[in-house]
Amino acid sequence: MAEQTNTPANLKVTIDNITVEVAPGTTILQAARQIGGDVTPPAMCYYSKLEGSGGKCRTCLVEVAAGSAADPRPMPKLVASCRTPIAEGMIVKNITSDRVQEARAGVVEFLLVNHPLDCPVCDQAGECHLQDLGYEHGKEGTRYEFKRRTFEPEDIGPYIQLHMNRCILCYRCTYVADQLTDDRVHGVLDRGDHANISTHISKAIENNFCGNMIDVCPVGALTDKTFRFKNRVWFTKPVEAHRDCDQCCGKVTLWQRGEDVLRVTARKDEWGEVQSHEGKPGWICNTCRFEKKKASDWVIEGPTKINRHSVISQGHYLGLKKPTETLPAVMDGRDPKLMMDIHSVSEVNRVDISELPGPATSDNFKK
Amino acid sequence: MPVQFSDTALAEVKRLVARYPEGKQKSALLPVLHLAQDEFGGWLSTEILDYVASLLKITPIEVYEVATFYSMYNLKPVGKHVFEVCQTGPCMLNGSDEIIDYIKEKLGIRPGETTTDGLFTLKTVECLGACGYAPMMQMGKNYLEHLTREQVDQIIAESRK
Amino acid sequence: MGRKLLLDKAHVENIRLYEVYRREGGYRSVEKALKSMSPDQVTDEVKKSGLRGRGGAGFPSGMKWSFLAKPEGVPRYLVVNADESEPGTFKDRYLMEFIPHLLIEGMITSSYALGSNNSYIYIRGEYAWIVDILEKAIAEARNNGWLGKNILGSGFDCDIHVQRGAGAYICGEETALLESLEGKRGNPRIKPPFPAVKGLWGCPTVVNNVETIAAVVPIINEGGEEYAKIGIGKSTGTKLISACGNINKPGVYEIDMTISVEEFIYSDEYCGGIPNGRKLKACIPGGSSVPILPANLLLKTAKGETRMMTYESLADGGFATGSMMGSGGFIVMDDRQCVVRHTYTLARFYRHESCGQCSPCREGTGWMEKILWNIETGKGKMSDIDLLWDIQRKIEGNTICPLGDAAAWPVAAAIRHFRDEFEWHVNNPEEAQKRNYGLAHYADPLVVTA
Numbered sequence: 001m002a003e004q005t006n007t008p009a010n011l012k013v014t015i016d017n018i019t020v021e022v023a024p025g026t027t028i029l030q031a032a033r034q035i036g037g038d039v040t041p042p043a044m045c046y047y048s049k050l051e052g053s054g055g056k057c058r059t060c061l062v063e064v065a066a067g068s069a070a071d072p073r074p075m076p077k078l079v080a081s082c083r084t085p086i087a088e089g090m091i092v093k094n095i096t097s098d099r100v101q102e103a104r105a106g107v108v109e110f111l112l113v114n115h116p117l118d119c120p121v122c123d124q125a126g127e128c129h130l131q132d133l134g135y136e137h138g139k140e141g142t143r144y145e146f147k148r149r150t151f152e153p154e155d156i157g158p159y160i161q162l163h164m165n166r167c168i169l170c171y172r173c174t175y176v177a178d179q180l181t182d183d184r185v186h187g188v189l190d191r192g193d194h195a196n197i198s199t200h201i202s203k204a205i206e207n208n209f210c211g212n213m214i215d216v217c218p219v220g221a222l223t224d225k226t227f228r229f230k231n232r233v234w235f236t237k238p239v240e241a242h243r244d245c246d247q248c249c250g251k252v253t254l255w256q257r258g259e260d261v262l263r264v265t266a267r268k269d270e271w272g273e274v275q276s277h278e279g280k281p282g283w284i285c286n287t288c289r290f291e292k293k294k295a296s297d298w299v300i301e302g303p304t305k306i307n308r309h310s311v312i313s314q315g316h317y318l319g320l321k322k323p324t325e326t327l328p329a330v331m332d333g334r335d336p337k338l339m340m341d342i343h344s345v346s347e348v349n350r351v352d353i354s355e356l357p358g359p360a361t362s363d364n365f366k367k
Numbered sequence: 368m369p370v371q372f373s374d375t376a377l378a379e380v381k382r383l384v385a386r387y388p389e390g391k392q393k394s395a396l397l398p399v400l401h402l403a404q405d406e407f408g409g410w411l412s413t414e415i416l417d418y419v420a421s422l423l424k425i426t427p428i429e430v431y432e433v434a435t436f437y438s439m440y441n442l443k444p445v446g447k448h449v450f451e452v453c454q455t456g457p458c459m460l461n462g463s464d465e466i467i468d469y470i471k472e473k474l475g476i477r478p479g480e481t482t483t484d485g486l487f488t489l490k491t492v493e494c495l496g497a498c499g500y501a502p503m504m505q506m507g508k509n510y511l512e513h514l515t516r517e518q519v520d521q522i523i524a525e526s527r528k
Numbered sequence: 529m530g531r532k533l534l535l536d537k538a539h540v541e542n543i544r545l546y547e548v549y550r551r552e553g554g555y556r557s558v559e560k561a562l563k564s565m566s567p568d569q570v571t572d573e574v575k576k577s578g579l580r581g582r583g584g585a586g587f588p589s590g591m592k593w594s595f596l597a598k599p600e601g602v603p604r605y606l607v608v609n610a611d612e613s614e615p616g617t618f619k620d621r622y623l624m625e626f627i628p629h630l631l632i633e634g635m636i637t638s639s640y641a642l643g644s645n646n647s648y649i650y651i652r653g654e655y656a657w658i659v660d661i662l663e664k665a666i667a668e669a670r671n672n673g674w675l676g677k678n679i680l681g682s683g684f685d686c687d688i689h690v691q692r693g694a695g696a697y698i699c700g701e702e703t704a705l706l707e708s709l710e711g712k713r714g715n716p717r718i719k720p721p722f723p724a725v726k727g728l729w730g731c732p733t734v735v736n737n738v739e740t741i742a743a744v745v746p747i748i749n750e751g752g753e754e755y756a757k758i759g760i761g762k763s764t765g766t767k768l769i770s771a772c773g774n775i776n777k778p779g780v781y782e783i784d785m786t787i788s789v790e791e792f793i794y795s796d797e798y799c800g801g802i803p804n805g806r807k808l809k810a811c812i813p814g815g816s817s818v819p820i821l822p823a824n825l826l827l828k829t830a831k832g833e834t835r836m837m838t839y840e841s842l843a844d845g846g847f848a849t850g851s852m853m854g855s856g857g858f859i860v861m862d863d864r865q866c867v868v869r870h871t872y873t874l875a876r877f878y879r880h881e882s883c884g885q886c887s888p889c890r891e892g893t894g895w896m897e898k899i900l901w902n903i904e905t906g907k908g909k910m911s912d913i914d915l916l917w918d919i920q921r922k923i924e925g926n927t928i929c930p931l932g933d934a935a936a937w938p939v940a941a942a943i944r945h946f947r948d949e950f951e952w953h954v955n956n957p958e959e960a961q962k963r964n965y966g967l968a969h970y971a972d973p974l975v976v977t978a
């Protein structure tokens with residue numbers, strides 16, 4: 001249980017045959033992150049900087065082959081590694097467990113059955129954890145033969161675009177609103193397969209730190225409205241920059257094209273979380289994020305190292321169908337550098353992507 | 368006109384809140400929403416939800432989250448009489464499907480709809496804990512059990528009075 | 529005639545009234561506990577009784593009580609689970625409706641053992657009239673000195689409050705119940721911590737079923753060892769069974785756990801057999817979540833032994849050939865009934881009641897419902913049956929709370945035992961719209977042996 005009084009300073013845990021020492025209170029997932037690499041389970045809902053997060057998506061399930069040195073019995077069920085604390089002598093199997101691999105593939109399939117698979121028109125494409133997850137742990141194709149669930153669009157103000165159809169209900173954005181802003185106006189409404197992120201009354205979400213909801217969203221459900229469809233992530237160049245800000249750490253990543261700053265985000269670590277600076281999470285304020293869109297607003301530090309989550313796993317869509325046309329042909333002769341400026345490109349927005357039998361391809365967007 | 372509880376209802380809110388420790392008045396949310404639904408014509412508008420939030424000193428979103436979670440709160444207007452007919456397995460074994468069809472035919476509405484005169488709303492619901500007395504439905508505070516077509520006729524006739 | 533400990537007085541005229549209840553020997557357990565026993569002694573009696581939780585999981589109640597954390601200066605709570613929403617289950621309602629003081633008495637004695645000064649009954653919102661019955665009983669108990677400050681001069685204070693839910697099966701899950709009682713959505717909590725350490729408002733809490741708490745009354749009155757003498761093995765005492773479906777006498781029965789399933793279904797003392805001369809096809813013996821059994825496996829175990837109405841015997845054979853006591857919701861199906869349709873209604877139920885927090889349950893329950901609907905309405909494919917099997921397998925054990933398992937098991941058991949009926953639907957879509965499959969090869973064991 002949670003109380004740890006006379007426990008030793010360090011606990012030994014073995015994950016996929018690799019042993020590490022961790023502080024009491026560390027979860028299996030954090031211990032695995034300490035090891036790094038493949039043994040780290042994917043985490044779609046847990047976010048180390050948000051209290052209470054985790055436990056929901058079930059992608060991080062692992063097998064506990066021995067509960068502790070004192071009680072080496074295996075745990076009967078797979079456990080959510082993000083919410084299960086380490087006990088001395090615990091033995092955990094992640095990639096070495098077939099049960100885990102199978103359960104995880106199941107979870108990925110569940111996460112995708114009602115997902116619109118509209119990656120070609122999604123701003124998050126290239127940075128989407130669900131794409132990565134589907135590619136790494138999913139199976140080819142879908143066995144779901146029903147109309148995918150859709151929600152009525154809701155306007156939540158000038159900064160954030162909500163695409164509820166893409167949401168995986170990780171609850172991270174609600175924790176951001178609870179823990180970083182002083183007035184949470186959105187939450188999870190309704191229940192079961194109709195549960196949805198909403199303000200109930202189409203209220204604008206405008207609190208000064210609300211932009212961080214975009215950074216924590218693992219999918220394209222919350223995107224930067226001021227950046228929307230301006231570009232594909234992989235055509236922009238991320239650079240590290242900072243400014244003196246009296247409201248936040250001011251340390252950001254600028255997404256540039258030439259001299260233009262197309263988007264500002266917090267800096268992400270290798271787990272896709274906001275980086276910590278001097279031990280504190282590097283959340284950024286709305287002023288830095290939405291209003292400083294000139295390179296001259298910033299002191300440029302240098303290019304960002306691309307890590308596995310800021311890539312650009314383009315072409316890794318689940319069950320990808322190769323588009324039949326080439327890019328310039330799709331673009332109707334227009335300059336393809338702003339490849340997905342949906343507003344000027346025809347009927348795209350009116351395609352009911354949820355009706356498509358598989359992932360959307362450019363074929364689906366012809367007039 | 369702003370939404371306002373009667374004095375009796377306000378006294379009831381006070382009684383409810385007193386059942387919990389200091390500062391835990393949010394615990395009264397479910398009962399207070401029931402109270403509001405009874406008080407204000409059987410459904411909860413956004414204004415009412417906001418009013419409840421202010422009474423309990425919590426944020427409106429906390430109330431919206433709860434009001435949309437539980438199936439007994441109506442967030443849209445309903446008819447004067449709401450027929451909530453159970454359709455789960457045990458009731459189905461004893462003919463709930465036929466009773467639902469019969470009510471549909473009699474009232475000319477489908478589940479989820481209200482008659483044009485605003486008198487009746489038909490809802491199909493899941494197990495109400497009356498499986499041994501099936502088929503059954505809930506009407507307001509009461510359970511009507513061992514339903515037959517004749518009883519449905521009678522209930523409708525009496526409600527029309 | 530088996531012994532009755534809970535409902536023996538339920539039909540005494542006006543037993544709902546305090547005076548009558550008291551005249552019939554009510555509140556003796558409170559007197560005994562508060563005047564002559566320490567809280568730990570009460571807990572010990574419950575341990576000795578072998579009482580197992582009557583809410584579904586069957587966890588030993590005395591052990592649960594002894595796990596309750598007791599940090600200095602922190603209040604502890606007893607919360608009674610009266611959410612009763614598992615299809616087939618309507619026993620707690622019966623107990624509260626007919627003999628409400630029994631629950632109140634059990635709560636006072638239990639609160640004393642646990643050190644709870646404010647105890648709550650969380651009752652499903654639809655049982656609105658029972659709230660009135662309970663509040664009246666609580667007021668009577670308070671007026672007669674059984675609740676309030678310094679009860680019977682013992683120095684123990686206790687009050688009881690009734691909280692009404694608002695329509696959500698998931699609030700029967702104990703941590704969802706606590707969330708709901710705190711005025712929130714009924715999202716089950718992620719454990720650990722367990723309620724015994726961090727429950728209601730972060731304080732140590734015990735959640736028990738209505739029937740469990742009511743059973744504390746005879747346990748204290750007669751002694752735990754006496755109580756443990758009733759029943760077989762680890763199934764001690766009496767159990768309320770709510771019987772429904774295709775039987776002559778649906779209703780709530782108190783059984784001592786010594787009778788056979790066959791006796792329960794066919795004897796006139798209980799269900800009174802199947803109406804209209806129909807045959808027994810199948811039964812879900814412990815509420816909608818537990819595996820359905822075909823007639824042949826219901827009355828006899830796979831080993832050919834008589835199946836008894838006990839925790840162990842109902843579970844004999846594991847999920848391959850057995851089921852569970854669960855909540856005691858006994859659902860009987862005769863040979864006219866369609867297993868596919870029934871399973872579909874349960875899948876719809878679980879989809880409707882999922883809180884939506886975790887992906888396997890949120891997405892999997894609806895998927896299963898849709899496939900079952902297709903099979904039932906003649907649009908199914910043979911591969912759908914395997915797909916269903918695979919989906920339920922990927923939900924089971926992988927969710928936050930046991931609702932995922934509860935949704936998976938009925939589908940698994942229906943396919944396991946009635947696969948031919950599913951296949952018949954797929955192969956004969958038109959015929960399946962007109963008639964039901966019938967008994968198939970699950971012959972009524974009574975007829976076969978006759």
Ligand SMILES: Cc1cc2nc3c(=O)[nH]c(=O)nc-3n(C[C@H](O)[C@H](O)[C@H](O)COP(=O)(O)O)c2cc1C
Pocket residue numbers: 580581582583584585586587589609610611612613614697698699700701702703735736737738740741929930931934
């Ligand atoms: C989905 C779900 C629904 C449940 N519903 C109920 C219920 O309605 N009543 C109940 O007593 N227990 C219910 N339980 C079991 C409770 O979680 C808990 O185990 C029980 O209240 C403990 O009491 P007991 O030990 O006295 O049985 C449910 C569990 C789950 C997972």
Ligand code: SF4
Pocket residue numbers: 166167168169170171172173174197213216217218219221222
């Ligand atoms: S909108 Fe994004 S962050 Fe919020 S719950 Fe959905 S997926 Fe998570």
Ligand code: SF4
Pocket residue numbers: 698715716881882883884885886887889890927928929930931932
């Ligand atoms: S299993 Fe279902 S009901 Fe339980 S927490 Fe998960 S989504 Fe909610």
Ligand code: FES
Pocket residue numbers: 042043044045046054055056057058059060061080081082083
């Ligand atoms: S990351 Fe652990 S359950 Fe989602």
Ligand code: FES
Pocket residue numbers: 453454455456457458459493494495496497498499501503615616617
């Ligand atoms: S199934 Fe209808 S009341 Fe239980």
